[in-house]
Amino acid sequence: MSRQMGDSHRRFLQTMMANGIVDEQGARKLIAHCCEASNTQHNPDKLDDFIETINLKLQPMFMQITKGMSEDSGHQFYALVNMAETDVTRMSSDYADNELELFRKTMDLIVCSEKGNASSTDILNSADTMTTKKLKKSETEHLLNRLVHDKWLNEKRGEYTLSTRCIIEMEPYIRTMYQDQVKVCHICRNIAFQCQICENPTCGIKIHNPCVARYYKGRAEPRCPACDDFWPHEIPEVRRPKSQSRK
Amino acid sequence: MTQRKRTSNTQSKKTPGPAATQEEDDDQTFTQPSTTQVQRGLEKLTPAQVDQKTAEVVQFFLVKDQKKIPVRRADLVKHVVKEYRNIYPEIMKRAARIFDQVFGLKMIEIDAKNHMYILINKLETVEGASPITNPTNPKMGLLFVILSVIFMKGGVVGENLVWKTLKNLKVDVGEKHEEFGDVKKVVTDEFVRQRYLEYTRIPHTEPIEHEFHWGQRAEVEVSKSKILVFMGELHEQDPQSWSLQYQEAHSSSSAQPSTSSQR
Numbered sequence: 004m005s006r007q008m009g010d011s012h013r014r015f016l017q018t019m020m021a022n023g024i025v026d027e028q029g030a031r032k033l034i035a036h037c038c039e040a041s042n043t044q045h046n047p048d049k050l051d052d053f054i055e056t057i058n059l060k061l062q063p064m065f066m067q068i069t070k071g072m073s074e075d076s077g078h079q080f081y082a083l084v085n086m087a088e089t090d091v092t093r094m095s096s097d098y099a100d101n102e103l104e105l106f107r108k109t110m111d112l113i114v115c116s117e118k119g120n121a122s123s124t125d126i127l128n129s130a131d132t133m134t135t136k137k138l139k140k141s142e143t144e145h146l147l148n149r150l151v152h153d154k155w156l157n158e159k160r161g162e163y164t165l166s167t168r169c170i171i172e173m174e175p176y177i178r179t180m181y182q183d184q185v186k187v188c189h190i191c192r193n194i195a196f197q198c199q200i201c202e203n204p205t206c207g208i209k210i211h212n213p214c215v216a217r218y219y220k221g222r223a224e225p226r227c228p229a230c231d232d233f234w235p236h237e238i239p240e241v242r243r244p245k246s247q248s249r250k
Numbered sequence: 251m252t253q254r255k256r257t258s259n260t261q262s263k264k265t266p267g268p269a270a271t272q273e274e275d276d277d278q279t280f281t282q283p284s285t286t287q288v289q290r291g292l293e294k295l296t297p298a299q300v301d302q303k304t305a306e307v308v309q310f311f312l313v314k315d316q317k318k319i320p321v322r323r324a325d326l327v328k329h330v331v332k333e334y335r336n337i338y339p340e341i342m343k344r345a346a347r348i349f350d351q352v353f354g355l356k357m358i359e360i361d362a363k364n365h366m367y368i369l370i371n372k373l374e375t376v377e378g379a380s381p382i383t384n385p386t387n388p389k390m391g392l393l394f395v396i397l398s399v400i401f402m403k404g405g406v407v408g409e410n411l412v413w414k415t416l417k418n419l420k421v422d423v424g425e426k427h428e429e430f431g432d433v434k435k436v437v438t439d440e441f442v443r444q445r446y447l448e449y450t451r452i453p454h455t456e457p458i459e460h461e462f463h464w465g466q467r468a469e470v471e472v473s474k475s476k477i478l479v480f481m482g483e484l485h486e487q488d489p490q491s492w493s494l495q496y497q498e499a500h501s502s503s504s505a506q507p508s509t510s511s512q513r
């Protein structure tokens with residue numbers, strides 16, 4: 004395999020820099036497009052090889068395209084990660100200091116919550132305890148919209164969760180900042196926010212909803228993979244990416 | 251900011267004097283090291299140290315480039331290169347090579363006097379939509395209209411004509427725009443800082459009037475032939491019928507950017 008970087012790789016990287024994150028299906032289509040644009044041969048099965056070629060060149064710049072799972076759908080995503088700055092300050096070219104403080108507070112709320120989410124009311128209340136320039140209610144609401152638009156947060160019916168991009172890009176930061184709060188998924192070993200929890204008090208392991216779906220698929224009686232207690236939660240359906248369901 | 255006397259309008263008001271002078275002093279005290287100085291400097295450093303510093307310079311450029319803000323040599327030396335200033339030319343050479351080989355970008359100096367650098371895209375825009383569309387900046391549409399007006403008027407226009415043109419497109423400089431906010435600020439401050447436009451005072455005018463020129467970034471990043479095609483479509487006219495503009499857009503002397511203004 005050639006490890007030489009070509010214009011197709013550069014074009015792919017430029018799109019990653021502009022977007023921050025792309026899902027697996029999108030990445031496949033994008034590679035096909037980039038290869039066509041640069042008249043390069045392209046093997047659709049070699050997705051990870053293609054990205055590895057870019058990563059080899061990005062490594063000395065402390066950057067990397069990293070794969071991660073959406074906690075919501077279970078689909079794979081690729082995000083461009085800046086390893087030199089995995090902290091919230093990497094957002095400082097787009098957000099003011101007090102806006103970053105509110106984002107940190109939102110992260111605190113989400114990480115320390117049982118279900119991995121925070122309501123808009125809780126976030127608005129936490130704005131009252133800010134030490135930097137306080138944000139008005141309307142400003143906080145506007146900021147939350149921007150954070151969703153910029154793909155740092157997800158919002159569903161007034162509940163905010165950390166986006167896939169945020170989890171992939173800031174994982175090292177989250178792991179060190181919230182050492183005691185953060186749990187990993189028993190199945191995939193990635194950090195878990197939106198998940199199901201074993202109700203056995205001496206166990207209490209967490210499993211992502213999509214990992215639950217995959218793990219218990221076709222099993223008659225769901226049991227905890229750690230303590231073997233009955234798994235009392237509803238087992239969600241496995242969600243397939245749209246273009247794969249055609250097969 | 252004070253590189254041209256003409257440019258001393260809204261800008262100078264905002265730049266606090268002492269800070270600006272400080273940075274200029276920094277740049278003046280920075281003398282480009284000689285080849286032998288660089289050679290001697292490199293001998294004292296490990297390859298890993300040089301790589302690390304190069305990576306920091308690359309990161310600094312990428313952050314600035316997101317906002318399309320040119321990088322000043324003075325800032326780069328002061329905030330990033332620091333104690334490695336004796337090997338500055340070598341670091342810049344390596345950073346330029348990385349932009350070229352890894353990112354498909356070209357580092358160019360747009361202002362040789364003040365030593366300002368920008369990144370432009372080396373990859374040609376291709377026919378056929380990309381499956382992943384980059385988030386578009388709606389301000390770029392606004393900019394394209396203004397650049398078109400300037401170009402069609404022979405390279406310079408009074409600000410009133412620009413405001414009138416925008417008003418015809420339902421963008422009123424006197425009012426807060428839903429999408430762009432303070433339009434006058436976007437045009438005369440943001441676009442000027444990004445070096446897409448030059449906004450200069452016309453001498454001896456009472457009340458004060460300004461005019462617009464293309465900025466250095468526009469010259470290297472925006473294709474004049476694309477503007478003509480756009481104007482042709484707008485007015486249902488053959489681009490060649492604007493013979494002067496057509497000549498300029500297709501002359502070999504003016505470097506023709508192959509890239510779009512958006513990436």
Ligand SMILES: [Zn+2]
Binds near residue numbers: 189190192193
């Ligand atoms: Zn999992």
Ligand SMILES: [Zn+2]
Binds near residue numbers: 203207227
């Ligand atoms: Zn258990």
